[in-house]
Amino acid sequence: MKHQSKNSSHIPNGLYEGKIVHISELSEEHTGRRCGCYCPVCGTRMLAKSINGKYTAHFAHEHNISECSLAAETGIHLKAKEIISENLSLLLPTLVVGASVTIGELEYSDSCYVVKQKRNFLFEEARIEEWRGSYRPDLVVMKGGRELLVEIKVTHEVDDEKRAKIKKDRISSLEINLSKIDRMSTPKDIQSAVEVIDNLSWVFHSKTGEAHEELKKNMLANANFYLEEQRQERDDRNKRNREAKAAREIERKKEKAL
Numbered sequence: 001m002k003h004q005s006k007n008s009s010h011i012p013n014g015l016y017e018g019k020i021v022h023i024s025e026l027s028e029e030h031t032g033r034r035c036g037c038y039c040p041v042c043g044t045r046m047l048a049k050s051i052n053g054k055y056t057a058h059f060a061h062e063h064n065i066s067e068c069s070l071a072a073e074t075g076i077h078l079k080a081k082e083i084i085s086e087n088l089s090l091l092l093p094t095l096v097v098g099a100s101v102t103i104g105e106l107e108y109s110d111s112c113y114v115v116k117q118k119r120n121f122l123f124e125e126a127r128i129e130e131w132r133g134s135y136r137p138d139l140v141v142m143k144g145g146r147e148l149l150v151e152i153k154v155t156h157e158v159d160d161e162k163r164a165k166i167k168k169d170r171i172s173s174l175e176i177n178l179s180k181i182d183r184m185s186t187p188k189d190i191q192s193a194v195e196v197i198d199n200l201s202w203v204f205h206s207k208t209g210e211a212h213e214e215l216k217k218n219m220l221a222n223a224n225f226y227l228e229e230q231r232q233e234r235d236d237r238n239k240r241n242r243e244a245k246a247a248r249e250i251e252r253k254k255e256k257a258l
């Protein structure tokens, strides 16, 4: 693949007038300073290098900046946000809950109760990095007055503190894991990765609590039904045994009387 690069000073994306530009989108006349791009992290001017050249085309800081190590990852993060807010659609993964109930000495568990199947979600609006109380999700997407938070993992996953805040607010939140994609990924590669269901997971879903309770209720009802059936069978068996015994007793008495 032409865009793959192991060289950590190779940066695939630059910022041009607030938008992410991938090096593959530039032509030769944009070489060097003429690209007009800046680093998405430190804001330093960048040079477009090796466009149609011998080596992998890439951006590099005009002046070597050793401490700006996450420029590639930040570019992917910004581009993913841009893509999702422009597409106004997202794939939502299947929502699964689990529960266990104990009756007497028996424990029943179900870890894969499907609450909602995976589906494509079309929304009306996306807001980038808007504060929600004390935390700031990467994206908030909205439909009919309802909100879904979207977190994009490139280097950092949703930490425990943020996870706890999201749960407390009870707003559905989705994590898109892009940590495994190549650091030189093109916009097309990023778009494809956003559509891979295995890269998507629920941080929290507002229906989880309700679905969990419903599952538990059904499991308890099923377990009680099963236990009741067993008890009934046992009673029937005992009754049949008692009746057979009584019949034998009568037969014996009859034989004695003869």
Ligand SMILES: [Zn+2]
Binding pocket: 039, 040, 041, 042, 043, 044, 061, 065, 068, 071
């Ligand atoms: Zn930089």
